[in-house]
Amino acid sequence: MTDPAFDDATLALAARIFQLARDGDADVLRQMLEHGLSPNMSNDKGDTLLMLAAYNQNVPAVRVLLDHGADPDKPNDKGQTPLAGVAFKGDLAIATMLVAHGAAVQGPADGGRSALAVAAMFDRVELVQLLLDHGADPDARDGAGSTALDAAKAMGATKTPAVIAAWKARA
Numbered sequence: 001m002t003d004p005a006f007d008d009a010t011l012a013l014a015a016r017i018f019q020l021a022r023d024g025d026a027d028v029l030r031q032m033l034e035h036g037l038s039p040n041m042s043n044d045k046g047d048t049l050l051m052l053a054a055y056n057q058n059v060p061a062v063r064v065l066l067d068h069g070a071d072p073d074k075p076n077d078k079g080q081t082p083l084a085g086v087a088f089k090g091d092l093a094i095a096t097m098l099v100a101h102g103a104a105v106q107g108p109a110d111g112g113r114s115a116l117a118v119a120a121m122f123d124r125v126e127l128v129q130l131l132l133d134h135g136a137d138p139d140a141r142d143g144a145g146s147t148a149l150d151a152a153k154a155m156g157a158t159k160t161p162a163v164i165a166a167w168k169a170r171a
Helices: 008-023 026-034 049-055 059-067 082-089 092-100 115-121 125-133 148-154 160-170
Strands: none
Touching: 008 026, 008 049, 008 059, 026 059, 049 059, 049 082, 059 092, 082 092, 082 115, 082 125, 092 125, 115 125, 115 148, 115 160, 125 160, 148 160
8 A cells, every 4th residue: 555645656766775785876876966966865674775676785885875975874663784794795895985985883772683693694704704803793793692603603603603703802
C-alpha cells in the first residue's frame, strides 16, 4: 500500500534516486544534490543514499554524497552503518573515504556489531588494520558480549585474529 501523501510520479522519482545511488550514477546525483536533494534521504528501510552507494561499492557516488554532506554514521533501521556495510563487502577505498569524512570506527552505541567485528569475521585484513589504526577498540563488546576477535574466531577467520593480536601486542 502506498502513502496517500505521495502520488505515483513522486514515488517513481524516489525509486529512481535510490537506484542512482545503487548504480553509482555520480553525475546525476551531483546535479540533484546541487538542486536541493537531501544527501541523507532514506528509503522505507532506513537505507540512505550513502548506505546504498557504499554497499554497492560505487566509489564516485560515495564521494559525491560525502562531498555534499551525507552523514557517514546514519544507521538504517537495523542499526547498520555505511562503514559496517562496507566492512562486509570488503571495500577498502570506500572505508577509507568514510573514515576520512568522520565515520565512527568504534561502532554503534546500541551494542550492535561494529565495523571492526564485521571486517574481522570476514577476514578483511586491510579493513581491520584501517579501523584499528583509526581508533577502533578491539576489546569493545557488542550486545552479546563478543569482541571482534570472538566474532572472527566464531566465523572461522584465518588471518584477522593474528592481525588483532599483533595490534594489541603493539598497543
